[in-house]
Structure formats: C-alpha cells, structure tokens
Amino acid sequence: MDLTVQQPIGVFDSGVGGLTVLQELHRLMPGENLIYLGDTARVPYGTKSAETVSGYATEAAAFLLRQQVKMVVVACNTASSVALELLSRRLDVPVIGVIEPGARAALRLSCSGTVGIIGTEGTINSDAYPQAIRRFDPHIKTVCAACPLFVPLAEEGWAEHEVARLAAREYLAPLLDSGMDVLVLGCTHYPLLKPTLKMVLPSAVRMVDSAQETARCVRATLKRAGLLNPGVHSWWRFYVTDVPQRFVRVGEAFLGARLDDVQRVAL
C-alpha cells in the first residue's frame, strides 16, 4: 500500500483520555490531519483482560484503516501494553504506542536509576513499562502502582479535589521510599492530576507525560518515512461508539479545545 503525506493520522483510545495525545500531536505537527476514535461504548479498558482489550484494539485499528490513515497511534496505555505487538504485526501502516516513548523519556531523566510507574490495573499487570525500560537498560530499578480511581476522578472533574489528593497519597505511599526520581504517568488521564501529584511527590521527582513523548516519536517516524505533512492547515474528525454527548462534555477538558464534528459509529 502506498501511503501519502496528505493522509490523516489515526488515533484511538478507550474514551476521552487519548485526547491529551491528540492535543500534543497537533501542537507539534499542526499540518497533520487527525482522526480520533474513542471506544466510549466499552470504556474503560484499564479494568479488563488483555484478551478482551486486544480484541477491542484490533477492531478500533481496523476502523481507522478503513478511514485511509497513514499511521495508527494507540493513545491508550492499556491497549498499548497488551496489543501493540499484535497490531504492529497485522497492520500495513506504522503503529505507535505510548509505552516505549514514555519509557525512553524516563530513562533520559532519571539520575538515581529508580523509576516509578503508575497506571491502570491492566497496564500495571501487563508489566509493559518495566519490560520496555529493561530493554533499554537492564540495570534500572522500577517501582509500580495501579491507581484505578484516578480515571474516574479525572472524568468526574475532581482531579484537583481533596478526594484526589487523599487517593494519591494512598496510592503513592509505597513508592515514596524507593529512591525514584522520575514518575511515569502511565495513563492518558493522569496529566490532569499533575497539580495533585505534585503536592504528594517530593520536589525532586519529575513526572513523565507520555503524550508529549509519543508526539515526538510520531513526528520522527513520519519524517523517516517521508510522510510528514508540512502544511499549516489541517482538519480533525472524531468518532465514538456511544452517543457523543458525554464524550463532548468530558472531553473538552482533556483536549483543551472545543469538540466539534463528533460522529457515532459501530465497530
């Protein structure tokens, strides 16, 4: 299949979280046309099994390919954790997940050699981040914590509420004595909790937001393939699997912009 510069990039997530990745893609590559798919009829992925999430991710990627995308960005940590290899093997276009860019950034920033990782149950159980980090440097120590309440807290608009602070203190307690100097925010919802996490973390700990790192990786990959769109005008299109109302209402905080042109589709 011959890919062209003008084709859009396809991005998918279980719901609104991946909009933080979309925002970074647009900031870094304003000429790229973007198609976003949120699987809102089956959200969340973070509490579901690897098998089920792989099936959903395969359907989402197939939908994006039917929209003639030149690349698939898996903007969901859980789906990236369990389905990236499968998708890379099966699809004819480049596939980029959020795990490896996040792991790379953590390695670049850590001086102590200990990296903390927080994410959904699915992401943490998959061990994807520690494995990615060890592939680059087997001597790095990793400490992990699943934080299942962070996603509903962010979606409730309570990311900076006292409830979030209390939950963060509880989840991060086992990590604080580890000597970590970097914390990977291994879920696309977590950037909204940055101010809260900052209050709980020692000031020496830096946070890695995989959205930014992933956007850089996307640009580098497109450039290498001669597929980077140098234009300045571009369009976005949004698809969801449930009716759009809630996606629009909750999603605007994640995108940092108005959500227009959202259509419902069946996968």
Next chain:
Amino acid sequence: MDLTVQQPIGVFDSGVGGLTVLQELHRLMPGENLIYLGDTARVPYGTKSAETVSGYATEAAAFLLRQQVKMVVVACNTASSVALELLSRRLDVPVIGVIEPGARAALRLSCSGTVGIIGTEGTINSDAYPQAIRRFDPHIKTVCAACPLFVPLAEEGWAEHEVARLAAREYLAPLLDSGMDVLVLGCTHYPLLKPTLKMVLPSAVRMVDSAQETARCVRATLKRAGLLNPGVHSWWRFYVTDVPQRFVRVGEAFLGARLDDVQRVAL
C-alpha cells in the same frame, strides 16, 4: 411457552454489583436455581447512554432466555432505568427490575414526604426513580444526586476508606437540607458503602437497599404465577463476558460467598 417451577431464574448486571441481588434472592428463596450473567467486557453501564445500555440489556436477556430461565431479573439500576419497558414488552417470561421495588419501599418508609435517591449518572439522568415514586404518590418530593465515584470505590475495596467518606460528604451535601428521611441506594454497588453513608447521614434518615425489596417482589411474582420452587436444594451458575479472574476476585465481597463455576461467554 409453558414455564415450570424447576427452571432457573436469570439475573443480569453490568458486572459484580448484581451479586448483592443474587444473594438476597437466595436468602429468601433457597430452592430457586439461579443463573447470573455479568457483562464484564462492557462494564460499567452507569456512564453510558440509554440507547447503548438498552442494546446491551437486550443481548443479556436473550442470552438468559437461551438458558431456559423462567424469569429475568434486571439486577442493575441503570439497565432497569432505561430498558425495563422494552424488555417487558419483548420477552415471553416475567421481567423484574430493581427500580419499582426500591420506589415502593421508599414510599412505605417515608414520613416526611421527601425521598432522596442516589445512583449512577445513567440512573439519575433517566429520572426513573422519581417517575416510579410519582406514579404511586404524586405528592412525594424527590431529591437526587449522581455519585459516579461510588462504583469504582466499592470495586477498589475502599468502601469504608476515608476517601469514600470524603466523596460521600461531597455528593450528599446538596441533599442534607432537603428534609428527606429516606435515601434510596439506587445502585447495586452502594450497599457496600452503607457504613460510610451512615456516618454522613443524619440518624433519622433510613436507607433503602433495592436488593432486598427486589427479592421480595420476585417471590411474590413467582408465587402468583405458580412458579415458586419449594425445594431446598438449588444450584447457581455464573457467566461473564470478560475472562473471569477479576469478577471472581472482586465479586466475592458482593456475594458474601465463594464464586465457583464462572464461565466466559460471548453475547
């Protein structure tokens, strides 16, 4: 279709929450065989649209009918709110939801004439409880609050954690000055939060747990139809749409018993 006493009762929910209803059914009718379906691959229903939840409920009910059940119990407040009429019209067996039994109990218990209702976004947005209450008594005043974090808090095992207490205080604040003397727990997860809610509510407010009320309604309906199983030995069978591990781990707290014989199925 001729129904017989020996046929099982079919119960479905989006996940583990309906196990609180199953437990009450068994307590009240130890002779009834029970089939439970948890749609764990698509859980939760509470944040999804009426349209999508109706579709899922229709598939769940169809699965139960294929298992030759003599009755379908919709053990999920969200699905009962948006899909009960549809299911009652379409199915050849009696269909019982959790809304009407809860509404009846609230009316029986309230002296002040003001009833509070808490539930998921889907249940509260549907207005199903206020409508059911007004059908019995148009003079009753209702006050409602959606509490989206209660489900993840209960599933995290944090139902009695300080985080839950703080969230409960926030959610219930607008209801406390209403004069309500009854609070309907309009979600099958909420009975786990009873001790926490008790600390936040004035002592005069009584809580209605629709699981118990629904079990009474099921017994009355079976009796009227001559379908009540008078036996003392019975079996349970569990089906889920995702792999069973998480359902078993989280579900035992909801059922108050061991979960054996859980099989994965496609709807």
